[in-house]
Amino acid sequence: MSDDPLLSPRAKAGRAPDVFAPGGWIPMHAYREDEAVDFVIVGTGAGGGTLACKLAEAGFSVVAMDAGPYFRPLEDFASDESEQTKLYWTDDRIVDGENPLQMGSNNSGKAVGGSTVHFAMVSLRFRPEWFRSRTLLGYGADWPLDWREMWRYYAKVEQALKIAGPVTYPWGPPRPRYPYRAHEMNAAALALARGCEAMGIGWTETPLATLSAPRGRAHPCVYRGFCTTGCSTNAKQSALVTWIPRAIAAGAEIRDLAMVGRVEVNDAGRATGVHYHREGGWRFQKARNVVVAGYAIETPRLLLNSATSRFPDGLANSSGLVGKNLMAQSNQAVWGISKDEIRSYKGPPSLAITEHWNYDDNKDFFGGYSYMSQGPLPQLWANTQMSARGLWGDSLMAEMERYNHVVGLKIVGEMLPQESNRVTLADAKDQYGLPIARITYSWSENDRALIDHSLRFMARALEAIDAREIWTQDDDTCHLNGTARMGGDPRTSVVDADCRSWDIRNLWICDGSVFPTVGGVNPSLTIQAIACRTGDRIKALAALGDL
Amino acid sequence: MPDRFPGYDVLSKRWTPSWNQKTREVINRRLALTNEPRYLTAEEFALVTVIAARIVPQPGHRPPVPVAALIDHQLDRDQGDGYRHAGMPPLQEAWRQGLRALNAEAQAAHEAPFDQLRTADQDALLTQMQEGKLKDAAWGGMSSATFFKQRLAHDIVHAYYAHPTAWNEIGWGGPASPRGYVRMDANERDPWEAAEVKDGDVEAARRKNRHVG
Numbered sequence: 001m002s003d004d005p006l007l008s009p010r011a012k013a014g015r016a017p018d019v020f021a022p023g024g025w026i027p028m029h030a031y032r033e034d035e036a037v038d039f040v041i042v043g044t045g046a047g048g049g050t051l052a053c054k055l056a057e058a059g060f061s062v063v064a065m066d067a068g069p070y071f072r073p074l075e076d077f078a079s080d081e082s083e084q085t086k087l088y089w090t091d092d093r094i095v096d097g098e099n100p101l102q103m104g105s106n107n108s109g110k111a112v113g114g115s116t117v118h119f120a121m122v123s124l125r126f127r128p129e130w131f132r133s134r135t136l137l138g139y140g141a142d143w144p145l146d147w148r149e150m151w152r153y154y155a156k157v158e159q160a161l162k163i164a165g166p167v168t169y170p171w172g173p174p175r176p177r178y179p180y181r182a183h184e185m186n187a188a189a190l191a192l193a194r195g196c197e198a199m200g201i202g203w204t205e206t207p208l209a210t211l212s213a214p215r216g217r218a219h220p221c222v223y224r225g226f227c228t229t230g231c232s233t234n235a236k237q238s239a240l241v242t243w244i245p246r247a248i249a250a251g252a253e254i255r256d257l258a259m260v261g262r263v264e265v266n267d268a269g270r271a272t273g274v275h276y277h278r279e280g281g282w283r284f285q286k287a288r289n290v291v292v293a294g295y296a297i298e299t300p301r302l303l304l305n306s307a308t309s310r311f312p313d314g315l316a317n318s319s320g321l322v323g324k325n326l327m328a329q330s331n332q333a334v335w336g337i338s339k340d341e342i343r344s345y346k347g348p349p350s351l352a353i354t355e356h357w358n359y360d361d362n363k364d365f366f367g368g369y370s371y372m373s374q375g376p377l378p379q380l381w382a383n384t385q386m387s388a389r390g391l392w393g394d395s396l397m398a399e400m401e402r403y404n405h406v407v408g409l410k411i412v413g414e415m416l417p418q419e420s421n422r423v424t425l426a427d428a429k430d431q432y433g434l435p436i437a438r439i440t441y442s443w444s445e446n447d448r449a450l451i452d453h454s455l456r457f458m459a460r461a462l463e464a465i466d467a468r469e470i471w472t473q474d475d476d477t478c479h480l481n482g483t484a485r486m487g488g489d490p491r492t493s494v495v496d497a498d499c500r501s502w503d504i505r506n507l508w509i510c511d512g513s514v515f516p517t518v519g520g521v522n523p524s525l526t527i528q529a530i531a532c533r534t535g536d537r538i539k540a541l542a543a544l545g546d547l
Numbered sequence: 548m549p550d551r552f553p554g555y556d557v558l559s560k561r562w563t564p565s566w567n568q569k570t571r572e573v574i575n576r577r578l579a580l581t582n583e584p585r586y587l588t589a590e591e592f593a594l595v596t597v598i599a600a601r602i603v604p605q606p607g608h609r610p611p612v613p614v615a616a617l618i619d620h621q622l623d624r625d626q627g628d629g630y631r632h633a634g635m636p637p638l639q640e641a642w643r644q645g646l647r648a649l650n651a652e653a654q655a656a657h658e659a660p661f662d663q664l665r666t667a668d669q670d671a672l673l674t675q676m677q678e679g680k681l682k683d684a685a686w687g688g689m690s691s692a693t694f695f696k697q698r699l700a701h702d703i704v705h706a707y708y709a710h711p712t713a714w715n716e717i718g719w720g721g722p723a724s725p726r727g728y729v730r731m732d733a734n735e736r737d738p739w740e741a742a743e744v745k746d747g748d749v750e751a752a753r754r755k756n757r758h759v760g
């Protein structure tokens with residue numbers, strides 16, 4: 001049998017890959033398909049991987065499925081951009097709208113561990129007011145969660161991932177010390193810091209989910225700079241090397257290369273399990289509860305593809321909001337040339353950050369943005385020069401020779417929810433025979449105002465440190481949220497504060513889909529905090545007999 | 548153009564701790580690709596070679612990066628990006644249709660296939676494609692600008708910068724696992740990184756690059 005993790009499943013027959021040892025295995029419980037498990041979870045990323053751990057540790061029987069392979073990073077990951085595209089969700093999707101999203105590498109993972117296998121590890125808390133942005137700030141929608149409770153869960157996730165961060169975080173209410181010390185800043189991060197100081201705003205070392213000291217069998221980060229193509233040394237605290245080994249140790253079963261195509265619902269309107277494709281055929285896993293955690297495209301796609309005569313518009317969709325209010329984050333950049341050799345390929349790409357414009361409300365638009373230092377690898381950088389700046393031929397080759405002198409700043413900006421930004425089903429089908437997602441996206445006036453503000457400000461910050469030939473990259477986005485928002489009213493939300501669907505009470509959604517707003521920070525820490533909270537709430541509801 | 552990183556060869560690190568076994572396997576496979584088509588027809592392959600020479604022109608003094616072979620390999624494996632614009636066909640079909648359309652445009656404008664044109668005329672057609680001005684019926688429902696940005700130039704640029712020869716040209720450190728980097732500040736160079744010519748002293752840079760490993 002092949003040991004290519006892309007071709008045949010590794011997690012089966014009572015064992016799963018040991019991610020810390022080449023060729024290694026760990027024992028894993030194997031559940032029967034015809035006996036209902038307490039929870040079947042669809043997706044093993046920041047939402048599903050985290051929740052699988054919390055539910056297994058609470059004593060529930062859990063099977064978590066992922067459409068992607070189960071990698072052992074130490075033996076499977078090359079230092080190579082092309083090879084590592086195997087981490088991305090590259091199945092077919094259609095994009096349209098006025099500002100079609102780029103999918104795949106920058107926002108979609110297909111592996112056990114989900115997008116956390118290739119995320120940039122930036123681990124930030126929401127500003128407290130964002131949980132009530134409608135009431136306090138006048139835009140978006142309020143969350144049904146209290147920021148103080150969320151901050152307690154943030155602290156738990158930061159501990160679980162041994163986040164490396166600064167001694168004192170400059171913005172927001174006081175927070176505990178980060179578990180591990182901050183990483184050394186590279187030249188690109190120091191350029192951000194100098195720019196902020198010249199502009200009179202604060203900066204700090206970015207809180208990162210990569211180790212700055214040894215932890216168990218994982219070594220500290222060696223600053224190889226391939227973070228967004230997968231960490232081959234296990235310093236990155238992805239779900240693959242944190243939550244999932246814990247989940248398995250607590251009795252969960254992970255099934256890799258298992259693509260769920262349909263959630264089954266019985267005549268009483270209860271979910272009964274999932275149909276999934278593995279090893280060449282369709283199979284069925286019975287479950288007392290189903291958790292959909294496929295991220296903001298695959299989650300609504302699965303709910304829509306699971307339509308029945310009783311739920312003709314898809315599951316959990318009595319509000320009509322499944323697939324709507326998709327929110328990317330703006331990811332525009334300003335680039336320049338330094339007389340110094342920056343060599344931004346060394347170290348994690350975003351070692352320094354400013355959240356100034358997330359916390360300063362003296363702006364002519366709603367929402368906020370952070371910006372961070374950057375470290376694009378050559379293929380990404382060359383394609384940025386071509387696609388964003390239009391360079392090819394001799395001008396591209398000459399520009400690429402200056403790669404080591406490039407310095408850049410890039411935002412993670414808040415985009416506002418709009419129902420017209422949405423996921424629907426296209427006519428085309430994928431390799432499993434399932435209708436593929438159509439993703440429609442257009443920026444709002446507010447989105448454009450935020451982007452303009454950020455580009456003007458960052459250009460001045462680069463000018464202030466004597467970068468030359470400054471230009472703006474104005475078309476990029478990152479992250480995906482919304483499409484199954486949480487709320488306090490079944491008419492205007494898909495799930496409640498516990499990530500439990502209003503319509504089908506044993507169907508849960510636990511990933512970035514549930515965000516009512518997206519804020520100006522990377523979402524992974526918030527997704528994991530919500531998953532931890534959901535795990536605790538399920539345990540409490542079970543104790544009350546309310547599952 | 549004078550060599551900015553004289554004597555730097557990222558492959559000299561192949562057997563150092565900067566390359567793990569998986570990286571060696573992957574790069575060895577890439578370097579072993581022969582410059583002949585497996586998916587494309589011979590005519591299509593020749594046309595891609597000519598287009599690539601305009602998008603990523605290479606110096607004559609070294610073996611060329613086999614861009615067309617890398618594209619052909621991508622097409623043979625049907626390795627898409629995970630999305631396509633409404634109106635864009637899937638990867639293989641998009642390439643076939645785009646190449647046909649480019650030749651149709653060359654015929655319409657110059658009464659000759661694209662690879663017979665003067666390079667200035669080739670560049671002019673590619674610029675028109677980039678700007679979305681090519682609208683021959685052969686494009687079908689596909690926007691020429693989208694084909695240029697999302698497919699043709701996108702794939703060619705990715706293919707070229709997947710090759711160690713291109714990494715040498717830009718002075719990138721290349722593969723770095725398990726040995727990453729130690730010296731992080733500006734103008735600090737680890738001994739296993741490329742040295743750039745400073746103050747015109749080519750030999751000093753060459754000396755340093757000879758010891759990269």
